[in-house]
Amino acid sequence: xxxxxxxxxxxxxxxxxxxxxxKVFIMGEEVGVWGGTYAVTKGFYDHFGAxxxxxxxxxEAAIIGAGIGAALTGLRPVAELMTINFAFSxxxxxxxxxxxxxxxxxxxxxxxxxxxxxxxxxxxxxATHSQTPDAIFAHFPGLVVVAPxxxxxxxxxxxxxxxxxxxxxxxxxxxxxxxRGEVPEGDYIVPIGKSTVQRPGKDVxxxxxxxxxxxxxxxxxxxxxxGVEAEIVDLRTLRPLDMDPVIESFKKTNRAVIVEEGWxxxxxxxxxxxxxxxxxxDYVDAPVKRVAQKEVPLPYNRTLEQSAIPxxxxxxxxxxxxx
Amino acid sequence: MEKQEYLDLYHQMVAIRRMEERAAELYQQGKIxxxxxxxxxxxxxxxxxxxxxxxxxxxxxxxxDHGVAYNSGLSxxxxxxxxxxxxxxxxxGKGGSMHMADVKKNFWGGHAIVGAxxxxxxxxxxxxxxxxxxxxxxxxxxxxxxxxxYFHEALNLSKVWNLPVLWVCENNQYGMGTSVExxxxxxxxxxxxxxxxxxxxxxDGMNALKVREASAxxxxxxxxxxxxxxxxxxxxxxxGHSMGDPERYRKADEVHRYQENDPIGMxxxxxxxxxxxxxxxxxxxxxxxxxxxxxxxxFAENSPEPAPEELFTNVYVETY
Numbered sequence: 001x002x003x004x005x006x007x008x009x010x011x012x013x014x015x016x017x018x019x020x021x022x023k024v025f026i027m028g029e030e031v032g033v034w035g036g037t038y039a040v041t042k043g044f045y046d047h048f049g050a051x052x053x054x055x056x057x058x059x060e061a062a063i064i065g066a067g068i069g070a071a072l073t074g075l076r077p078v079a080e081l082m083t084i085n086f087a088f089s090x091x092x093x094x095x096x097x098x099x100x101x102x103x104x105x106x107x108x109x110x111x112x113x114x115x116x117x118x119x120x121x122x123x124x125x126x127a128t129h130s131q132t133p134d135a136i137f138a139h140f141p142g143l144v145v146v147a148p149x150x151x152x153x154x155x156x157x158x159x160x161x162x163x164x165x166x167x168x169x170x171x172x173x174x175x176x177x178x179x180r181g182e183v184p185e186g187d188y189i190v191p192i193g194k195s196t197v198q199r200p201g202k203d204v205x206x207x208x209x210x211x212x213x214x215x216x217x218x219x220x221x222x223x224x225x226x227g228v229e230a231e232i233v234d235l236r237t238l239r240p241l242d243m244d245p246v247i248e249s250f251k252k253t254n255r256a257v258i259v260e261e262g263w264x265x266x267x268x269x270x271x272x273x274x275x276x277x278x279x280x281x282d283y284v285d286a287p288v289k290r291v292a293q294k295e296v297p298l299p300y301n302r303t304l305e306q307s308a309i310p311x312x313x314x315x316x317x318x319x320x321x322x323x
Numbered sequence: 324m325e326k327q328e329y330l331d332l333y334h335q336m337v338a339i340r341r342m343e344e345r346a347a348e349l350y351q352q353g354k355i356x357x358x359x360x361x362x363x364x365x366x367x368x369x370x371x372x373x374x375x376x377x378x379x380x381x382x383x384x385x386x387x388d389h390g391v392a393y394n395s396g397l398s399x400x401x402x403x404x405x406x407x408x409x410x411x412x413x414x415x416g417k418g419g420s421m422h423m424a425d426v427k428k429n430f431w432g433g434h435a436i437v438g439a440x441x442x443x444x445x446x447x448x449x450x451x452x453x454x455x456x457x458x459x460x461x462x463x464x465x466x467x468x469x470x471x472x473y474f475h476e477a478l479n480l481s482k483v484w485n486l487p488v489l490w491v492c493e494n495n496q497y498g499m500g501t502s503v504e505x506x507x508x509x510x511x512x513x514x515x516x517x518x519x520x521x522x523x524x525x526x527d528g529m530n531a532l533k534v535r536e537a538s539a540x541x542x543x544x545x546x547x548x549x550x551x552x553x554x555x556x557x558x559x560x561x562x563g564h565s566m567g568d569p570e571r572y573r574k575a576d577e578v579h580r581y582q583e584n585d586p587i588g589m590x591x592x593x594x595x596x597x598x599x600x601x602x603x604x605x606x607x608x609x610x611x612x613x614x615x616x617x618x619x620x621x622f623a624e625n626s627p628e629p630a631p632e633e634l635f636t637n638v639y640v641e642t643y
Binding site for chain 2: 025051054056057059061062064065066067068069070071072073074075077092093096097101102103104105106107108109110141142144164165166191192193194237240242
């Protein structure tokens with residue numbers, strides 16, 4: 001197995017899928033000549049050509065709308081939104097069209113569309129470019145929402161997303177692109193809609209995903225030094241949500257901390273904790289704790305911004321509160 | 324044009340008119356729920372527009388879609404059944420008046436968010452361009468849709484990528500109750516296409532033959548690789564925007580003036596006066612259409628409701 005960065009893993013998945021299936025193509029802002037704003041599609045334009053690596057105008061509604069239309073004709077577009085903050089300009093097409101069409105027309109419309117996008121804060125980009133609004137997209141039945149936390153999952157889940165016949169929001173994290181990990185070579189598929197245990201433990205369950213997985217693993221290492229073994233469940237897919245590993249873990253530990261980068265109110269943690277109370281109430285030994293972003297638009301100033309985003313200390317603190 | 328084609332066009336226009344009249348009654352009886360946007364007065368537009376298409380050509384439209392569905396080859400039965408929310412409807416009773424489609428007939432809906440289907444149309448056309456298949460996408464929308472951003476994003480993209488799409492603005496003079504003059508910077512909508520360097524024309528939408536001719540010309544230009552075209556079709560809806568529209572925004576005189584030039588009445592006169600068919604033949608055809616629509620209503624009323632488990636089907640294609 002090769003040790004790849006998240007960027008390389010995603011790039012590899014895209015490349016292999018495009019080699020495998022001529023129906024797969026990429027469209028978005030700066031995906032071609034530029035090579036991708038985050039350099040994920042570097043070299044694609046020269047290899048696959050302008051027809052399959054399509055630079056678009058700065059027109060998010062047209063990118064997603066045309067992606068839907070092309071998918072309806074049987075193609076498998078990977079439509080890229082440069083950041084998830086720009087998805088709001090295409091919200092109507094994601095929510096009112098992509099998420100609804102298969103159902104609303106009685107099953108006759110099939111949209112094998114992947115919307116690749118990038119979220120997350122921590123890079124001093126200010127309030128409009130730093131959001132983690134994943135929960136909003138996970139609210140809509142009909143959409144699949146995937147957010148990998150490791151290079152291997154990124155590769156395997158992106159391949160699964162491209163092969164899926166449903167519209168998939170594939171949310172990457174801007175500060176994970178340099179993260180390295182073991183990535184299986186070749187046709188490696190990770191099934192969509194399956195949470196997984198990333199670190200076994202017995203004392204407390206940490207439920208998390210994407211960038212916060214990295215922080216949770218660090219927190220767990222430190223806790224281990226103090227004799228606390230945290231079990232970490234990585235959601236990987238936010239919709240459809242697989243609660244089985246979460247509930248299974250919770251029934252063993254009876255304590256849970258949910259860690260997400262987005263805001264706490266109406267967030268992923270709200271959903272997970274509600275489900276724990278609904279599905280495993282008899283196993284609750286302590287109130288479920290949520291670690292999330294402070295309820296403010298993210299500021300530019302580095303110190304202020306960092307104090308608004310969850311950090312390793314916050315997670316350790318929360319775990320100690322539930323023990 | 325052969326006699327049969329004249330009769331086909333007349334058949335389609337009259338069938339749409341009769342279906343819409345019956346739909347209005349069924350709505351008033353509470354058998355149709357939600358919104359109901361009637362196509363009465365605008366029948367010549369989609370009838371003339373769609374007549375010259377080949378089976379490869381795709382059609383996509385907004386929410387005033389019953390007539391367009393019929394012109395695209397859907398039966399009166401499945402249209403009426405969808406209006407009644409029945410399992411036999413074209414969208415299995417899950418779409419309703421505004422969300423009709425039949426992919427097998429290359430009719431791609433039926434879209435209820437104003438202007439949102441224009442980028443989809445660009446994508447359908449991209450599909451044909453990418454796959455080197457011969458289809459042209461015919462995308463219909465109202466005058467109101469030309470004021471929303473999607474319109475501009477879609478037109479721009481279609482020109483940049485030279486997409487095989489025919490943009491059709493069905494200008495019925497009002498976006499709900501706001502007249503074109505009050506809502507659009509230019510009242511001649513085709514000027515907006517001019518801004519994107521897209522060849523365009525205007526045609527009288529009360530005359531099915533003129534619409535058919537304009538459509539055929541543009542479709543062949545697009546098919547020859549000429550890129551997108553834009554057709555503004557001027558028309559008028561005789562009924563309110565939807566059922567229950569108090570119509571405070573226009574005077575009865577204005578409606579009557581347009582009704583005197585009823586596209587169906589004028590076409591009927593044209594057929595008889597030019598000896599294309601006799602009045603007897605036309606009356607026979609009209610009787611057959613009455614029967615077709617009566618049968619469709621009966622079929623719809625006798626059709627089963629969707630099964631309760633249909634609530635949970637078609638959310639996703641895959642099982643996760």
